[in-house]
Amino acid sequence: MKESVIEKMLRIETSKSETRMDNMKQYNRYEPTPYDALETLFKHYEVDDKDFFVDFGSGKGRFSFFVNYFFSSGCTSVELVEEFHKRALKNYESYVKRNPKAVGKLFYVNNYAEKYEISKFENKFYFFNPFSVNIFIGIVNKIIKSVELNNRVVDIILYYPSIEYITFLERKTAFQHVMEVTLEEYSKNPREKFAIYRLGEKFERLEDKCVIDINIKTVMYQRNIICENNK
Numbered sequence: 001m002k003e004s005v006i007e008k009m010l011r012i013e014t015s016k017s018e019t020r021m022d023n024m025k026q027y028n029r030y031e032p033t034p035y036d037a038l039e040t041l042f043k044h045y046e047v048d049d050k051d052f053f054v055d056f057g058s059g060k061g062r063f064s065f066f067v068n069y070f071f072s073s074g075c076t077s078v079e080l081v082e083e084f085h086k087r088a089l090k091n092y093e094s095y096v097k098r099n100p101k102a103v104g105k106l107f108y109v110n111n112y113a114e115k116y117e118i119s120k121f122e123n124k125f126y127f128f129n130p131f132s133v134n135i136f137i138g139i140v141n142k143i144i145k146s147v148e149l150n151n152r153v154v155d156i157i158l159y160y161p162s163i164e165y166i167t168f169l170e171r172k173t174a175f176q177h178v179m180e181v182t183l184e185e186y187s188k189n190p191r192e193k194f195a196i197y198r199l200g201e202k203f204e205r206l207e208d209k210c211v212i213d214i215n216i217k218t219v220m221y222q223r224n225i226i227c228e229n230n231k
Contacts, residue, residue: 011097012091052074075106119146147199159194
C-alpha cells in the first residue's frame with residue numbers, strides 16, 4: 001500500500017526524508033521507517049496497549065502514530081531538531097482529532113536524546129540509527145540503570161542496525177538477542193532487518209512464540225467502518 005494512503009488515513013505527514021540543517025555531526029539525517037517494514041516487524045513481534053515505547057530520533061513522529069493506531073501502545077518521541085519536533089506536534093494535533101484516546105499516551109520531547117530521563121513505565125526503546133554509537137551507549141546505560149531501579153523486562157529494537165550498536169549490546173551489556181525480523185531486501189543488504197534485544201528475564205528466543213497477524217488494509221477498513229458508525 002502506498003505510504004500516502006496510510007498518511008492520509010492517520011492524518012499525518014511524515015514521508016519526506018530530510019537532511020539536518022545544523023552542525024550536529026553525531027546525529028543522522030531524518031528518514032522515517034517505511035510502513036511496510038513496520039507492518040512486517042509487528043507481524044512477528046507482539047505488543048499491546050500495556051507497552052510504552054520511546055522512539056529516539058523520532059523526527060516527525062511516524063513510529064508513535066503507528067504503534068498507537070494499531071496497538072493502542074503509548075510512545076514518547078524524542079527529537080533534537082526543533083523543526084521536526086514542531087511538525088510532530090502538528091501531526092499529533094491532527095491525529096488526535098480522529099483518535100482522541102491517544103491523548104495521554106503520546107508525548108513529544110524536543111531535546112538531546114542522551115539527556116532524556118527514562119521513566120519506569122517505559123519498556124520498549126526504538127532506534128533507527130539516529131546518532132553515533134557514543135550517544136547510543138549513553139542511552140543504553142540509562143536504560144540499564146532504570147531497570148536496576150525499577151525491575152522490569154525491556155526491549156531495544158534496532159532497525160537497519162549498525163555493527164557498532166550490535167557489538168556494544170552483545171559484548172558490553174547483559175542484553176540478549178531474542179529476535180531478528182528480516183525484510184524483503186535482506187538478501188541484497190543484510191542490514192535490512194530489525195534486531196531485538198531484551199534485558200530483565202531469562203533468555204528465550206521469540207521466534208517460536210505465537211505472533212500477531214496485522215494487516216494494514218484490514219485494520220484501516222475496520223477503523224473506517226467504526227468512524228463512519230460513530231458520526
